[in-house]
Amino acid sequence: MQLEALIRSLEAGAAAIPALVGGLSDGEARRPPAPGRWSVVEILSHLADEERDDFRRRVRMTLEDPTQPWPPIDPEGWARERNYASHSLAPVLDDFRRERTASLAWLRALSGADWQRAYEHKKLGTLRAGDLLAAWAAHDLLHLRQLANTRLALVQAAAEPFTTRYAMP
Numbered sequence: 234m235q236l237e238a239l240i241r242s243l244e245a246g247a248a249a250i251p252a253l254v255g256g257l258s259d260g261e262a263r264r265p266p267a268p269g270r271w272s273v274v275e276i277l278s279h280l281a282d283e284e285r286d287d288f289r290r291r292v293r294m295t296l297e298d299p300t301q302p303w304p305p306i307d308p309e310g311w312a313r314e315r316n317y318a319s320h321s322l323a324p325v326l327d328d329f330r331r332e333r334t335a336s337l338a339w340l341r342a343l344s345g346a347d348w349q350r351a352y353e354h355k356k357l358g359t360l361r362a363g364d365l366l367a368a369w370a371a372h373d374l375l376h377l378r379q380l381a382n383t384r385l386a387l388v389q390a391a392a393e394p395f396t397t398r399y400a401m402p
Contacts, residue, residue, distance in 0.1 A: 243340070243370055246333070247330065251326055257387070258322075263318065264390075266387070270383075271379070276383065277322070277329050279376070280373075282308070284332035286311075288365065292369070295360070296362050348363035349361055
């Protein structure tokens with residue numbers, strides 16, 4: 234595993250995610266691109282919660298004692314229970330930045346971690362700490378794509394009655 238490359242990917246996400254949502258108003262950031270799809274603030278709220286309550290916690294637990302059960306997670310339930318849709322852009326973005334900064338500091342401080350340590354997941358089987366770190370970096374990229382698509386939908390809506398077809402192959 235190329236640990237440094239994965240950490241750099243998470244650092245790049247820490248820069249790219251705020252850049253991708255820059256310039257949005259609160260109203261735009263709260264507008265879902267389509268019914269049943271998450272808005273920018275919902276995506277960012279999810280990312281902050283995943284930093285705090287999923288990836289960093291589960292990687293740490295797997296490295297420290299993979300026999301301990303992981304606390305349950307419910308990203309879809311969190312969106313409803315924590316009322317993501319009502320959040321404002323600036324505080325949610327600050328929360329993500331704070332959590333990612335803590336994650337990166339923790340990852341950089343690790344020395345001699347055994348990335349082969351494995352947790353036995355009831356549904357997914359054996360998950361090594363390295364698998365979780367790789368999934369964390371991939372998760373960023375999946376949500377960067379989601380944010381880009383959401384921004385595109387906002388641009389298309391703002392352009393009406395004009396279209397973006399000239400830019401679309």
